[in-house]
Amino acid sequence: MKNSISHIKNSLRGKKISVEELYDEFFTKAKSSKTNSFNLLLDKEINIQSIKESQKRYENGNPLPLDGIPLGIKDLFCTKGIRTTASSKILSNFTPDYESFITQKLLDDGSIFIGKNNCDEFAMGSSNETSFFGPVKNPWKNKNVPTDDLVPGGSSGGSAAAVAEGTCVASMGTDTGGSIRQPASLCGIVGLKPTFGSCSRWGIVAFASSLDQAGPLTNSVEDAALILNSINKHDFNDSTSSNHVREDYLYGINDKLDQKIKIGIPSDYLKDVSGDILSQIENTKKALFKHNVEFVDVEFKTTEYALSTYYILAPAEASSNLARYDGIRYGVREEGKTLDDIYLNSRTRGFGDEVTRRILIGAYVLSAGYYDAYYRQAQKVRRLIKDDFQRIFNDVDFILTPTTPNEAFKIGDKLDPISMYKNDIYTVPTSLAGLPGISIPSGLSTNGLPLGIQFIGNYFEEKKLLQIAALAEKELNFNEQ
């Protein structure tokens, strides 16, 4: 594939292109792009040292795993000396003096950051319309209404749009309830959310700590595996970082399945879906059938509670995580006569509507008298959802679902928060359970828009998960469709 990391590395190795030329090519394209998928582009001067060092490594024949690869970074990762805003007004002047664990690993492996990807404010949104820097446009168009600007999904909407339009080779995103997988699906690319605890959260602006997980948005499953190799490391500075043994996720990714694979399809997920969505699942079944894969119907008992559970727990954590943005030490301060006025003005003007809504919901469900009814109850349901998944994984290797219930929609179309939240109905349960999930593009809708399917694996089984996703990717052959 032309834009795959291995293809680009081959070109760099074979001196068909230099690291600098590669950077220029992507930078120029990004600069002229109208998708608004970056809220900050990094001029070559900022990266020139890294570019030269990378070039030298190619010339010396010892390039690093991601050497010279231009990456986009969701603007939720703190990048040392580079403005980091979470696409919020309140952080619009914030430049951290530290590098997040994940972006440091990416730099250590030779990649070069082309810019910070626009995203929903504090990663709260499913359409990338809540950004202080304005909405991101999906590079795809509805062939029946080509004048409409469509959303790229969210919250890693800038990341997905940038990879889809080819303004970066891959992007690092975060996923709390679907924020990698859903935009990947709506933009026709690959998005991987690893098991919670795989990739350190240190230095990522926190939304909901028990759910946030970093992961790559890429052109191919192979690229996702390559990047996962760089970022999936234990970190002592993140208490929830798992110290399980990491594997080489790229090695053997295209190997033939050596044993029978059983995939569960939750019938309750497919009850009210459109023909377009249903056919993604059917096509996948057909594509994998010849590869020793057996499909079985499975049924969750907890699906209907997942969204409400998520929309209690995530805002609860967010209401507390966002308390530090008070205008006192950094970020935008709006003056006031009293201390309370400074807080009130800074936060009222600094946060957008969706963020404010979630802070209010979060504060409410944690408040005295409501805690037991909401937060504690939601924690119990979360446990049941985890158990529900484990019950199903007792019988199957993977679970296959649509990634989203619909194709990309028009910017401004889903203004009602509840219908927006429903976009994450297939991704949220996985997040609550902490399981890994990957979305790959599976086909086009009748409107000619990309749709995705999601494979869900058991805890820390990313290796197997990437293998089945790579197989499905090959068989579905989306990029040639």
Add this chain to the structure above:
Amino acid sequence: MSNNWEMVIGLEVHAQLNTSSKLFSSSPNQFGSEPNENVNFIDSGMPGMLPVMNFACIEMAIKTGFALNFNINKYSVFERKNYFYPDLPQGYQISQFEFPILTEGFINIDNPDNQKKIRIERAHLEQDAGKSIHDIDPKFSFIDLNRVGTPLLEIVSYPDLSSAEEVVSYMSSLRQVLMYIDVCDGNMQEGSLRADVNLSVRHKGGELGTRCEIKNLNSFKFIRQAIEYEFKRQIDVIESGGKIEQNTMLFDTSTGETRAMRSKEFSHDYRYFPDPDLLPVNLTQDLIDKVKTLVGELPQAKLDKFIKDYNVDKDIAKIITAEKQNAILFEKMISETDVKPKFIAAWLVGDIFAFIKENNLEVSSLNEKTKEITDLLKLVSDDVISNKAGKEILPRVLNGQGNPSDIVKELGLEQVSDSGELEKIIDESLIGEEENISKFQGGSDRVLGYFVGKCLKATKGKGNPKLINKILLERLKK
């Protein structure tokens, strides 16, 4: 004010743990640095920063658990206590709420005529906040985040205390124990140990009244003053027909008065919930057993030992066990000499402590000089030199100006304990004293003192007074 009122008091004591770094960050945990010097990205609440538990704090909590007879809970949870204040950069304090590490402990305190058991409901780990400074500038407040994240153990008693004296006794007993097990430096002036006092009044034996909480008292004097003032205030309110409102009070150290800071209506809703950045604390029995071996001997056990095994008077033993470093010095001296512990104890709390106080020294500074001190005490207890001579040369020994026997030689202070020599001197001193001798024989004991003095003078003070006394009596009774 009628006499049948009594006060009911519970205490929340905040003890800063003397770890080298903070509870959830690697910044130094030390007092007295320049403002905002001990602050890293975690302490200042930067975006994306995460807490990592300092395990030393857990070990200290377990030690405290053993020392204060607590149940040590194998499962405890850090939660977030949410509120806004500029000296709280995260916008929440990480504390333990529903599942504290220690529950149901107690400590015995000494009342004038009995011991009283004070029950302790719980103790939990939490972060200290920073400091807001409002009195440097008329327009601006200043924030010092050095204290942010300092580990605290909050020790919450039941309302078992019923006087200012008991509160002070409880607080000093806690302080003593925490210092013994080396988890807190006990420095109240620097805020290492502070108390919130919950006080209500009632008619003796009657129903509990509404309580008020007096915040942040950091000296025994202030605790006593605040309690006495608040006790009177509450009684006055009730006796003049009013009702006590459940308020949080501040104690004004300049006026000695308490005043309401905020009422319950305006109390915060802290929205506690388990901190998702931290895992629950799961303790293994192995760890608990290991920490148990580090607790060491507690003050009460030491006191009992000093009284029973070393025959030291209770009052003196109490002075020695009051602080761990006293006891360490004492035990070191005992181990290095065959001089009786009781004799050493008397010297320790007498002249040696006086010297330390006069020269503003740490007791522990004498740990290096115990050999010289016990050599000196041996000379005194063996009657080589007089008690008086011992006192005279003690400062030189403590100042390290030579070893005792050299000093004694140099100053010629050995006692004359040769009875032949003393007999000669005594016989000489009795010449021409027929009148006084007959007075003595007629029953006047006072004359004996006169003769001892005369003999001592004749020996230039070096005669062994005990021996002189003995020989004199023999001579005079003849």
